[in-house]
Amino acid sequence: MTDARQAILNAVRQALGRSASVEPAPRDYAAQPPPRPSWREHGPERFTRKLERVAGSCERLVELAAVPAAVLRYLEGLGDDRRLLVAPDPLLQGLEWPAALQRSTHPQDARRYPAAVITAALGIAETGTVVLPSGPHRPPSMQLLPDHLIVVLRTEDVVDYVEDVWQRIAAGTLPRTVTFMTGPSRTADIAQTLHVGAHGPRRLHVLLVG
């Protein structure tokens, strides 16, 4: 393995015409800001508009305490199943949940339960994206397996651009995965027409709080 590593690095250096590694020149292009889209509306408004454009849905709530009732309403709209995964996140666990809901916090239940509620660390207005870092409060299987994913996002956590995410989640503290999720799972692999619900959640519903 070490030999292969050395062989590849040597081949690369030879191709670049040097025998030892040299400190890279500064990234000259980085002196200019990257060209990015711009907009006039407020971040949360743009976030909602962009998310809805890719078949996601969004509901504004005034306070966190309104989350459980909104989740129950969403489930009632689907049918009689009241099973709900609630991510083991203190923010969600601290809420008062209606007795009608059959709740679980266990990732193993993600393969059986129809719906999950999790929190987003951040939202991105540029693209209508929720940012989901993995960790004890947010097991990735909960955000991938259930048919319905409900994501709680606070308006003060909506940043403008993708790059802003890395100002809030510093390089040294990156968890195993950070997933940018933008709308429900989709595919165009059958006759190039777009259909939702490929492998991930069939619906993505964001509760935008504040």
Add this chain to the structure above:
Amino acid sequence: MKSTAHLFPEQARAALTDENLQAALRFAKGGFIDKRAAAVARYPDFETLRERGRRIKDHTLAHLDVYLERFAAAVEARGGHVHWAPDAAAARSILLDICRRAGARTVIKGKTMVGEEIGVNAALEEAGLEVVETDLGEYIIQLAKEPPSHIIAPAVHKTRAQICKLFAEHHGSPDTLREAPELVAEARRVLREKFLAADVGITGGNFLVAETGTVVLVTNEGNGDLCLTLPRVHVVLAGIEKLVPTLDDAATMVRLLVRSATGQDISTYTTFITGARRQDEADGPDEYHMVLLDNGRSRMLGDEFREMLRCIRCGSCLNHCPVYNAVGGHAYGWVYPGPMGSVLTPQIIGLDATKDLPNACTLNGRCQEICPVKIPLPDLLRRLRALQFERGLIRGPQCWALRLWGWLARRPALYHGLTALIARLSPRGAARRLPLDSGWTQSRDFPLPQRTTFQRAWSRQAKEERRHD
């Protein structure tokens, strides 16, 4: 994957009369182009974005050794294993070894073109493992036992009727023409079981970020995320050219990639994977491996094809290529079709076995105009044609004709005189058939010269204009 690129002419001819293929191509044609055009129109600074993308890749390639070292060190510092594969055989044996050590029986895969390049499925199946593709397009062609025909839409050559038939055959579902949503739901159901049972998940990586050791994976279905969440072992396969220096650079590259590939502003899932599962995480794999593949890339870095290493595999040059749109991807005979493939394939499997690919091009230049990282594809294809001539791969009448033309073109006076004579003597109109090149006139007429040469017509017009002034 075994190459049949040397059979391009026969395969292209067969493709032109394949009714299913032509129906699928007609159906897809324009869709990709329109979606990209709309996304670019919404982005006022797209040209500046392309230029930045080009500069990011050029900068990274010029310091690739250092960025590779930094990336590998960062992955290892976060508990990942980094494997270096000089060629396809080495990559296959690394993967086999990982699977054996893990005692794996089933492997699930996200779409990876590098995986196709090294022939991972065949190698793992030969060792007795069950391999299941989970990207819907890849799954369809796995059932059909075919290679992908497009680098981002692997089953673009399949009609809905053909997919219905495949599903009926393999899932025991009704053998009728069914609607796409029903087919998507069926594949979701079947593949969900595979996800839950798999031991190893293999995915590609769209970008590798040197500063943090992060792999960026861009998908829409969510299958890639399931591959890297549910099995005990996750392996990423990527070429060494996928590096970018920073997370901010990756943001620029993703903006370019998704607009060029599918006309989206961002893909449904853009996942940043940094190292192995942390101690406090409730799910995720126990082992994390990164396989870095060279397979001809370091050689390209040092020769006149370095610019090809900027390629981010968006597939846009395929979508805009008249040749690709006429014959589809399979005619090209290997993993990478279309303009990017015609440059890349000879680099990886040799020019001798791919001599028709650089000629499967009209030099119309659309691929270069839309390439998100400004790869001069027509120039590279022209260079390959010149290389073929220099290496003596062009033989027979074609070789003599080129030699004769070359000899004449270097003698302008003789050239002008002779062409003027031919122009004067030749009949007018168009020839149905050329005496020495009947292939050219098989599907079109050859326009015959108009009485005079361009240069004479030009100087006559210039004289006329002077008189009028």
